[in-house]
Amino acid sequence: MTAKDNIIRSHTFPRPYKGRGAISNASGRFEAYQREVIEDGYLGEDIHAPKTLVTEENARHILTKNTSPDIPFDRSVNAYRGCEHGCVYCFARPSHTYMGLSAGLDFETQLFAKPNAPALLAAEISKPGYVARPIAMGTNTDPYQPIEKERQITREMLKVLAAHDHPVTILTKSRLIVRDLDILAPMAERGLVKAGLSITTLDRRLARLLEPRAAMPQRRLDAVKLLTDAGVPTTVMFAPVIPAINDHEMEAVLAAAAHAGATEAAYILLRLPREVAGLFSEWLETHFPDRKKRVLNRLMVLKGGRLNDPRFKHRMKGQGLEADLLQQRFSGLCRRLRLNEGRVSVDVTQFKPANVKNTQYNLFDQIAQMH
Template sequence: MQAAEKHYPDTLPAERRRGRGTASNAAGRFERHQREAVDDGWDLEEDLPPLRTEVALERPRHVITRNTSPDVGFDRSINPYRGCEHGCTYCFARPSHAYLGLSPGLDFETRLIARPEAPEVLAQELRKKGYVPQVIAIGTNTDPYQPIEKERRVMRGLLEVLADFGHPVAIVTKGALVERDIDILAPMAARGLARVGISVTTLDPKTSRAMEPRAPAPARRIAAIRALSEAGIPVRVMAAPMVPALTDHEMEAILEAAAGAGAKAASFIPLRLPREVAGLFRDWLAEAFPARHERVMNRVRELHGGRDYDPDWGTRMTGQGQWAELMQQRFALACRRLGLTRSLPPLRSDLFRVPPRRGDQLELF
């Protein structure tokens, strides 16, 4: 039997969370105490300001994160930022904010952490004796091209380091700011060192604005695919996540628009709602699309073995059952019709070279 749905009690008024993806700022799962707003008995009118984005700084001891997950095609990644201002309600990375003592809800999209010294630390790691280069993935947890990148430029600094070392990189983003770095990415792509995945969840601007409030509009992301493709950078369109009974009917249209803009490959992932994301998404859905709430959640549970989320390897990223199989068939047919492949050519690791630093003895031969 499905457990009773959890609804978070600390919902902020709509005027305070304008432009944000979630309504709650419930404490993370590692906190000893829960927060709940109560009436203090003072009947005073008080207009509180909208939530503003705060940015803290962190100096990392290392930036390359390793993983052994069989569900992803890389073993190392970098996160220039913690938290993400795009505010996507469905974001599977939200629970990671709990490790910082912050809420996976509104804290995740308003209390961000930038790592301005990450490029310097990355260079130190790449210079270590015995380092063996493999593709570094960036954007797999939080978006490297979220709005604060325009000012902070941490991602651009990382790309400059990777270009200097001849190191392969695979980027995932829904941020159109990636176009700014075409001057770095295009030469890297020409050497077989770079590719980009652009996430397009829907082509409907209203649905997008409700579901991912501070991300670029869908048409703007399609334009970014075109700009990158015209610059010779291999692009994969990522129709992810596909929300059943809300956006999954758009799969073919998304793939067609991306292929028309020059995308060479495609992928999709059904909606998955790990840990705190399930409750946050349910509450958002009840507020934004009340007429579809029950239908969407029933379909989500059909995809995940009767649960809001299936954490098992091999099925958590694909779903299971009739609807999962139907989505796979639709995806395969659309890709075949549009000439989209499931994978891009492998990136090169044999061009990796440690560049000399100022004062280093240069080799004669």
């Protein structure tokens, strides 16, 4: 092996950091200069894992609209940019490159919090002509990631929505959601909320490698039980399905979810947009080098010969015989476990707009109602 080969190998597959999902921190695709890690002879030196840094930003808008035909909501809110859970497969990682940061380690260590999100949300749903539709939380980054425990931005936004009987759906990997049962349970009584827990695996070791700072699988199942016992309709997402890594666990995960009280289930095939493909390949080389080729080859079969198929209707389920068999397997499981027998929809008819004085929204009144 030449010295050049050694540099390339070191740059492509550096050592993993404890408690972090991404292996590397390559520069974003919009940067003028690219960072590279090279072997400089200090392999034995201990390199400390990067610490989490949170920057506050005052957002200008909080409601994000979308018109995607394969997504069951048209608007969402995100209290944070980046996510400390560090899920290596996260399709949202490339969004960090728009801020001049890496989709790798930066995504899970360089976080942004939006303290003005609750006030913005109150103002935006109170604009003249606003029509209520379910607002989705957890569509880009987890609303209950670790920093939410202290900052409580998600909780304050839920207070705003509860005050106006506005429908909301939540997707998370965190047991922290049960902290807000005092808000969620009364909303559920009025049909205004639906929760979702994403459970990728029941294997604790695999969970720690895939999602290093997310709640352990059993704690997520505990959250499912606590939510359903409180009357909150709860879905379990078996996502992402990763060929030759966790796909064999579909039966076990769905059975555990049904036992915990979940009434609905869904799955999403692994997506590898932009930088995520390289990050996931590094992760495989580091943790499952013997399976890397098999995983990627099977994924390409499911994605029509590509690692990522961004087309609507195909990007989340795949295509071809193997994708059809996966869908049939999932549907059969749901029938046996009595999942998805009746889809629960949140109620959009109870929405109460805020008071409007002199044709302008009184923001100070609304902030007072939040506390």
